[in-house]
Amino acid sequence: MDSDKTFHPSLSAALMKLDPEDGGRMMEYFQTHALLAREKALLQASVREQKKLLVENGKLKKDIEELRHELHDxxxxxxxxxxxxxxxPAGSPTSPAAATASLPTSSAGLKGGRKVAGGQKEDKKAAPEAYPIRAAPTSDISRLDLRVGRIVSVRGHPLAANLTVQDVDVGEKAPRSVVSKRRPDDVQPLTGSLAVLLCNVKACKVKGVALQARLLRCFQSDGAVELLAPPAGSNPGDRVTFLNYPGEPERELKATQRVWxxxxxxxxxxxxxVANYKGCGFQVKGKGVCRAPSLTNCTIGCT
Structure with a gap:
C-alpha cells in the first residue's frame, strides 16, 4: 500500500512515545499480524478458486461422457x-449420367474393363471401401440397464404350466411383466419382495404374455436357485451401478450384438x-451392494 510509508512511521513514533521500551516490539507484532491476515485472505481466495475448478471439471467430464456415447452411436x-x-458411400450423389456410365453396354465390356466415353475401356480396379467396418464397441456391464424392482403380483402362465408371470414395479407409471421358468427346486418370488431386473431387453411375447424385463437369479452347481437381492432400503427404480464401469446403458439391447x-x-x-462383475460389486448408490440371500461362489443369470 502507498499509505504504509506515512502510516507506519507515524504509528511507530506514537508507540515509541507511549512506551519507549516495548514500542518496537508492538510495531513488529502489528506488522506480523497484517501479513498473516493478507496471507489468510489469499489462501481463502485460492480455496474458492479450487472449488470452482472442481465443479467445472465435473461438468466437463459429464459433457465428455455424453459426447462419447453419441460418438459410439x-x-x-x-x-x-x-x-x-x-x-x-452414404450421401453420394446419384445422377442419371453416373448411373448410365456404371452399367456395361455389352458383354464384351465385361472382359477387358468398363466402357467409358469415346469407346475406350477403363482398367478394372478394386474400389476402396468408403466406410471401413470397425470393431463394435466393447461389451461391458455399463451397457445393461439394471434396476431395483418390487414384485407386485405372481401368477401362473395361462398357457404353460412350467412358466410363471410376475408384475414388477420398477419406478415407472405401470409395472413391467416378467415371464420366468418354474423349477421344482427354485425359490419362487414372493409378492412384495425386492429383486434386480434387466430392463433394456427387447420386449417380446412368450406364449401370448408380454415379457418386458428379466429377473436376475443366482445359480449354484448343485441346482440351487434364488433371486439376487438388492441392499436394504432400496426403492423401485434405483439403478444398479458399477464403480469401475461408468456410463449410461443402452436404450434397448440388440440381439445381433449379444451384449448379455x-x-x-x-x-x-x-x-x-456379494454379486460382482469382474471383481466390481453390484451397488445401489448410497445404499450398499446386491447379494445372494444364502448362496455363495455361484453364477448369476436371468430368467
Missing amino acids: KQRRRVAKAVLSPNK DRVQPSLRVDAQG
Whole structure:
C-alpha cells in the first residue's frame, strides 16, 4: 500500500512515545499480524478458486461422457450403413449420367474393363471401401440397464404350466411383466419382495404374455436357485451401478450384438455372497451392494 510509508512511521513514533521500551516490539507484532491476515485472505481466495475448478471439471467430464456415447452411436450407424451398402458411400450423389456410365453396354465390356466415353475401356480396379467396418464397441456391464424392482403380483402362465408371470414395479407409471421358468427346486418370488431386473431387453411375447424385463437369479452347481437381492432400503427404480464401469446403458439391447451373452460369464457371487462383475460389486448408490440371500461362489443369470 502507498499509505504504509506515512502510516507506519507515524504509528511507530506514537508507540515509541507511549512506551519507549516495548514500542518496537508492538510495531513488529502489528506488522506480523497484517501479513498473516493478507496471507489468510489469499489462501481463502485460492480455496474458492479450487472449488470452482472442481465443479467445472465435473461438468466437463459429464459433457465428455455424453459426447462419447453419441460418438459410439454414430459409429454403429455408420457400420450398419457400410454393411448394407459396402460399395456405395452414404450421401453420394446419384445422377442419371453416373448411373448410365456404371452399367456395361455389352458383354464384351465385361472382359477387358468398363466402357467409358469415346469407346475406350477403363482398367478394372478394386474400389476402396468408403466406410471401413470397425470393431463394435466393447461389451461391458455399463451397457445393461439394471434396476431395483418390487414384485407386485405372481401368477401362473395361462398357457404353460412350467412358466410363471410376475408384475414388477420398477419406478415407472405401470409395472413391467416378467415371464420366468418354474423349477421344482427354485425359490419362487414372493409378492412384495425386492429383486434386480434387466430392463433394456427387447420386449417380446412368450406364449401370448408380454415379457418386458428379466429377473436376475443366482445359480449354484448343485441346482440351487434364488433371486439376487438388492441392499436394504432400496426403492423401485434405483439403478444398479458399477464403480469401475461408468456410463449410461443402452436404450434397448440388440440381439445381433449379444451384449448379455458376452457379459454374463463374468457375473459371479463371491465367497461373501456379494454379486460382482469382474471383481466390481453390484451397488445401489448410497445404499450398499446386491447379494445372494444364502448362496455363495455361484453364477448369476436371468430368467
